[in-house]
Structures are given as structure tokens and as C-alpha cells.
Amino acid sequence: MEQLGFAGMPTRLFSCTPSKLAAFAECPRRYRMTYIDRPSPPKGAPWAHNALGATVHNVLRSWWSLPRQRRTPEASRALLNEAWISDGYRDAEQQAAAKELAVGWLESYLATIDPDAEPFGLERTVAMRTDTLAVSGRIDRLDDRNGEPVVVDYKTGRSALSEEDAAGSQALALYALAASRTLRRPCQRVELHHLSAGEVYTHVHTPERLQRHLRRAEQTAADAVEAETRFKSGGASADEAFPPAPGPRCSWCDFRRHCPEGQAAGPPKEPWAAIPVQR
Ligand code: SF4
Missing domain, CATH: 3.90.320.10 (Lambda Exonuclease; Chain A)
Known part of the structure; x- marks a missing residue:
């Protein structure tokens, strides 16, 4: 993807998602491991809270695909069972409790939604x-x-x-x-x-x-492009171009095991630690 820049020189558009921009803004090292390093370093175990979030998103998408007369709050239970993603949970007991919790969220939420209000x-x-x-x-x-x-x-x-x-x-x-x-x-x-x-x-x-x-997004993109250019041209080491930004989020970072600064920033978390039901 190219367009003409100054003096007729081709410049590349920075192709991104909001997640990619946020990754650089939050921690340049995590950005490098996610978007620059190939192959990307292996990630840690999948997180149960991501599985739960993806399941709920899938249910809410599928609910709108139901025939109009079946778009009821109670329909969410069957949709959840079909869409369930089991990654990361501690055991079957925690999954069962998380399912009940999610059905409660969905039924309460869908009771507030007009099933005739077809979205764009x-x-x-x-x-x-x-x-x-x-x-x-x-x-x-x-x-x-x-x-x-x-x-x-x-x-x-x-x-x-x-x-x-x-x-x-x-x-x-x-x-x-x-x-x-x-x-x-x-x-x-x-x-x-x-x-x-x-x-x-x-x-x-x-x-x-x-x-x-x-404008802030464009500035983040410009900073990311500059870091990548310095790194790939040999003008800066990986850590100079993409320094770590340790903090509380390091306990939840997929690349923590490749990052000494992140390990020092806080204790590791079990993959199911953010699930609201721990019994
Ligand atoms: S563990 Fe922390 S410092 Fe290391 S890459 Fe992840 S977010 Fe960045």
C-alpha cells in the first residue's frame, strides 16, 4: 500500500487496527513481539477471561441471526452452550459456574434490547x-x-x-x-x-x-514507523527501538516469559484468575 510522499518519494501508509496502535502506545516491546518479530515468540497459555469474552460476543452476534420470534433473553442459554470456548479455565466446575454467570449477564442485557431494532x-x-x-x-x-x-x-x-x-x-x-x-x-x-x-x-x-x-493515532503510528525503521536499519537495538514498559499489565501479558522486566514487575497469574467465579 503506497502513495506519493514528499518530493515524489513513495511513502507507505501505516496499516493498522486500533489494537495495534494501543499495543505500541502501551508497551513497545510487546508491540515488537506481536507485530514485528517473525516468527512471533510463543505466547503463554490462553486466558479464560478471553475465552469468556469471545463466547459472549459470539452469542450476541448469533442472537440477531435468530428468527425475530426467537430473539428472547432466554434464547441466550442455548446459544451460549453452542458457542462455548473452554480455553483456560481451571476445571469443569469453574466452567459450569462461569456459564451460569454469563447466562445471567446475557439474559439481563438482552431484556433491555429491542429485537426489532435491526443494527446496521x-x-x-x-x-x-x-x-x-x-x-x-x-x-x-x-x-x-x-x-x-x-x-x-x-x-x-x-x-x-x-x-x-x-x-x-x-x-x-x-x-x-x-x-x-x-x-x-x-x-x-x-x-x-x-x-x-x-x-x-x-x-x-x-x-x-x-x-x-x-491526530494522536497518527502520532503513535509515526512513532511506531520510526522505531521499526531504526531497528531494521541497524540504527538501534531491539530494546532501544522498542523498550519495555513494565507495569501492572505485565502479569497478564502473553509475552511475559520472554521479558525479564515484565517478570520483575509483578507475579504471574493463573490463566483463570480473572474469571469472576473462583470457587
Ligand atoms: S511483560 Fe510487560 S514490559 Fe514485558 S512485553 Fe509484556 S507488557 Fe511489555
């Missing part, structure tokens, strides 16, 4: 380009609220969220911009649907605020 898209891929970025991503649900597109992102984690998380999410802002381009109509409302807390957090962006998010 489910897990819909949207994309946009700027002078330096080609960003794409998949939106959990793109609602149609009287013709206005609304970005809906499902969350199943335990951490408390707030409206500031909706406002500050670069991913949601980029999705809104990309949805505007894809649907050719303004998209400024973004929502976090926190199923495990039974809460919805909303933010309505101004065009200026969306542009600020986009």
Missing part, C-alpha cells in the same frame, strides 16, 4: 485512510438509531468503567470515524455496553474531539 451491522468491518494511516477494525455492533449510526462495544471484564472510558477510547473514536466514512453519514455516538456490570456508558463526540483522537 454486527462485527462489521469498517476502514478509513488518512495521509499516513490505513486503519480498519471490526465493530461489535453498529446500531441504527433512527438513521444515526452508533458504535457499540461489548465489555465483559471485571474492571469498573465510566463515561470517561467511552470518551477516551481511541478505538471507539476511530471506529466512529471509519463508520462515518463507510456509511457516508455522521457517526459521533459511541457506547460501552458493560455486560458484567449491567451498565451502558455513552459519549457523543464532537467533530473536533474525533480529529484530536485521529
Whole structure:
């Protein structure tokens, strides 16, 4: 993917998802191991909370595929059994408890959803380009609220969220911009649907605020390109170009075993440690 840059020199658009940008911003070493190193270093064991999150997302996608008369909150139990991903759990007992918990989240959440309100898209891929970025991503649900597109992102984690998380999410802002381009109509409302807390957090962006998010994304992309150029040209070592950023997230990092600084930052976690039911 190339376009003409200064003085007729071809410059490459930085092709990315919001996750890729976040990875560089959070920890350049993790970014390198995920996106630059080939082969990528082996990851640790799969996380049960990721499996639970993926299962719930799959149920919410499948629910909209049911015939209209079967879109009831109670339908989620059968869908969950079909979609269940068993990776990472401690044992069958914890899985059974997690299933009941998830059914509770889903039934409560779906009781608030109008089954006639067909969204613009489910897990819909949207994309946009700027002078330096080609960003794409998949939106959990793109609602149609009287013709206005609304970005809906499902969350199943335990951490408390707030409206500031909706406002500050670069991913949601980029999705809104990309949805505007894809649907050719303004998209400024973004929502976090926190199923495990039974809460919805909303933010309505101004065009200026969306542009600020986009400029920050472009700056992160420029920093990532510069780091990769320095590394691949031999101008910097891997750790100079992509330094570690140790912190609390290191306990949950897929690449922790390849990272002494991350190991020193905190204790390892069992793959099932973030599942809300531990009995
Ligand atoms: S363990 Fe921490 S410092 Fe190391 S790569 Fe992962 S997030 Fe970065």
C-alpha cells in the first residue's frame, strides 16, 4: 500500500487496527513481539477471561441471526452452550459456574434490547485512510438509531468503567470515524455496553474531539514507523527501538516469559484468575 510522499518519494501508509496502535502506545516491546518479530515468540497459555469474552460476543452476534420470534433473553442459554470456548479455565466446575454467570449477564442485557431494532451491522468491518494511516477494525455492533449510526462495544471484564472510558477510547473514536466514512453519514455516538456490570456508558463526540483522537493515532503510528525503521536499519537495538514498559499489565501479558522486566514487575497469574467465579 503506497502513495506519493514528499518530493515524489513513495511513502507507505501505516496499516493498522486500533489494537495495534494501543499495543505500541502501551508497551513497545510487546508491540515488537506481536507485530514485528517473525516468527512471533510463543505466547503463554490462553486466558479464560478471553475465552469468556469471545463466547459472549459470539452469542450476541448469533442472537440477531435468530428468527425475530426467537430473539428472547432466554434464547441466550442455548446459544451460549453452542458457542462455548473452554480455553483456560481451571476445571469443569469453574466452567459450569462461569456459564451460569454469563447466562445471567446475557439474559439481563438482552431484556433491555429491542429485537426489532435491526443494527446496521454486527462485527462489521469498517476502514478509513488518512495521509499516513490505513486503519480498519471490526465493530461489535453498529446500531441504527433512527438513521444515526452508533458504535457499540461489548465489555465483559471485571474492571469498573465510566463515561470517561467511552470518551477516551481511541478505538471507539476511530471506529466512529471509519463508520462515518463507510456509511457516508455522521457517526459521533459511541457506547460501552458493560455486560458484567449491567451498565451502558455513552459519549457523543464532537467533530473536533474525533480529529484530536485521529491526530494522536497518527502520532503513535509515526512513532511506531520510526522505531521499526531504526531497528531494521541497524540504527538501534531491539530494546532501544522498542523498550519495555513494565507495569501492572505485565502479569497478564502473553509475552511475559520472554521479558525479564515484565517478570520483575509483578507475579504471574493463573490463566483463570480473572474469571469472576473462583470457587
Ligand atoms: S511483560 Fe510487560 S514490559 Fe514485558 S512485553 Fe509484556 S507488557 Fe511489555
